[in-house]
Amino acid sequence: MTIFSPSLSHIESLVKPGIPVCAYIHDLDALASHAIELVSHLPPRSEFFYAIKANSDPAVLSALAPIVAGFEVASAGEIRKVRQAVGPNARIIMGGPARTETDFLAAIDHGVERVHIESLHLLHMADIVAKRTGKRLPVLLRINMAGPVPGATITMGGQPTQFGIDEAHVDEALKLVKECDYLRFDGFHLHTISNNLDAEAHSVFCEAALRRAQDWAARNGLVPKVVNLGGGWGVDYSDLNRRFDVRLFCERLAGSIQAEGPLLQFECGRIVVAYCAVYATEIIDLKTTHGETFALLRGGSHHFRLPSAWQHRHPHKILARTNWPWPWQRPRIGAQLVTVTGELCTPKDVLLRKEQVQGLAVGDIICFLAAGAYGWDISHHDFLSNAHPERIFLNEHASNATERLSA
Numbered sequence: 001m002t003i004f005s006p007s008l009s010h011i012e013s014l015v016k017p018g019i020p021v022c023a024y025i026h027d028l029d030a031l032a033s034h035a036i037e038l039v040s041h042l043p044p045r046s047e048f049f050y051a052i053k054a055n056s057d058p059a060v061l062s063a064l065a066p067i068v069a070g071f072e073v074a075s076a077g078e079i080r081k082v083r084q085a086v087g088p089n090a091r092i093i094m095g096g097p098a099r100t101e102t103d104f105l106a107a108i109d110h111g112v113e114r115v116h117i118e119s120l121h122l123l124h125m126a127d128i129v130a131k132r133t134g135k136r137l138p139v140l141l142r143i144n145m146a147g148p149v150p151g152a153t154i155t156m157g158g159q160p161t162q163f164g165i166d167e168a169h170v171d172e173a174l175k176l177v178k179e180c181d182y183l184r185f186d187g188f189h190l191h192t193i194s195n196n197l198d199a200e201a202h203s204v205f206c207e208a209a210l211r212r213a214q215d216w217a218a219r220n221g222l223v224p225k226v227v228n229l230g231g232g233w234g235v236d237y238s239d240l241n242r243r244f245d246v247r248l249f250c251e252r253l254a255g256s257i258q259a260e261g262p263l264l265q266f267e268c269g270r271i272v273v274a275y276c277a278v279y280a281t282e283i284i285d286l287k288t289t290h291g292e293t294f295a296l297l298r299g300g301s302h303h304f305r306l307p308s309a310w311q312h313r314h315p316h317k318i319l320a321r322t323n324w325p326w327p328w329q330r331p332r333i334g335a336q337l338v339t340v341t342g343e344l345c346t347p348k349d350v351l352l353r354k355e356q357v358q359g360l361a362v363g364d365i366i367c368f369l370a371a372g373a374y375g376w377d378i379s380h381h382d383f384l385s386n387a388h389p390e391r392i393f394l395n396e397h398a399s400n401a402t403e404r405l406s407a
């Protein structure tokens with residue numbers, strides 16, 4: 001599995017000439033091979049969905065459509081994105097904590113196959129909306145399990161959060177769902193952590209979650225058809241070569257899958273798309289104020305908010321350039337610490353803090369690697385109305401995932 005990491009000349013051949021470089025570049029072939037490899041390890045009786053909030057670009061959705069079971073969405077807008085990019089037959093499952101009548105209606109109208117319900121109030125709401133349409137809506141109950149849960153970067157369960165139904169209320173919720181004539185109880189949804197780097201720990205957690213789900217159903221006289229174990233397969237941004245061991249995770253989990261048991265579903269975002277894209281941006285100024293040196297980029301956190309959101313050191317490479325078109329001396333620094341910031345009028349716009357560099361000059365490019373997940377999609381693009389980055393998709397039409405899948 002390779003990490004998409006284009007060379008300077010490759011980047012220069014792709015971007016618009018004559019203006020400072022600022023581009024997201026995706027390799028859709030790399031995306032497709034990576035996704036094919038991911039799903040190749042899946043245990044029997046399991047399905048792999050792509051959680052589109054990680055990167056909902058139409059080109060990404062189209063490249064993944066032949067490979068994944070379907071798409072996990074969390075809003076009516078995301079349903080429309082899937083329908084527009086990959087058509088009426090794509091399978092869609094829908095989650096999300098704060099749901100309205102309109103959301104449930106959109107789910108039913110657009111043929112979403114199952115909705116994940118996160119509270120008792122929303123069970124009532126989904127039932128009423130389904131009743132109005134005359135259609136029975138299949139649902140999973142999202143449960144916020146009692147802890148402890150394994151360590152991860154983001155935690156949605158095992159502690160107080162706005163997500164899911166408290167495990168303490170699971171019997172009450174199951175009693176209610178049995179009384180909802182227009183809902184069909186299909187099982188449980190247990191997305192609990194994001195960016196777990198430890199495949200072994202994740203498999204232990206998922207096995208325990210699966211057992212608990214079966215217990216809840218059994219003691220209420222129900223049989224779960226589906227247990228959705230969420231996403232959360234991690235990406236190690238501190239060492240991109242250290243990978244979440246998908247094979248190990250799937251092998252461990254395969255041991256607890258019974259022929260008669262529920263179908264398992266996964267809905268991963270980050271691990272699917274992170275590695276296939278870079279955010280490459282040019283240094284447009286260098287300065288030292290009060291003893292600290294700053295490199296200012298064409299772009300910033302309004303294009304790529306992940307490093308500031310997570311306060312982490314994002315993997316990157318510096319691409320030195322030689323061309324200098326101006327008649328004055330090129331601003332340049334030697335080996336030292338530098339803080340890399342964007343073009344926004346706020347000191348929060350920091351992409352790298354006190355980074356040791358060997359040298360840097362105006363016109364060089366910083367290429368942030370593994371920028372495909374929660375990069376552009378979580379950023380506040382129009383704050384200050386600077387130009388958007390170019391968005392480049394390599395192998396968009398050459399992507400032959402379908403052929404490779406049948407090979």
Ligand SMILES: *Cc1c(COP(=O)(O)O)cnc(C)c1O
Pocket residue numbers: 051053054072095096191193194195230231232233267268269270271
């Ligand atoms: C964000 C999210 C996912 C995907 O999580 P990753 O950590 O990107 O794999 C899956 N399910 C739900 C409900 C989510 O909110």
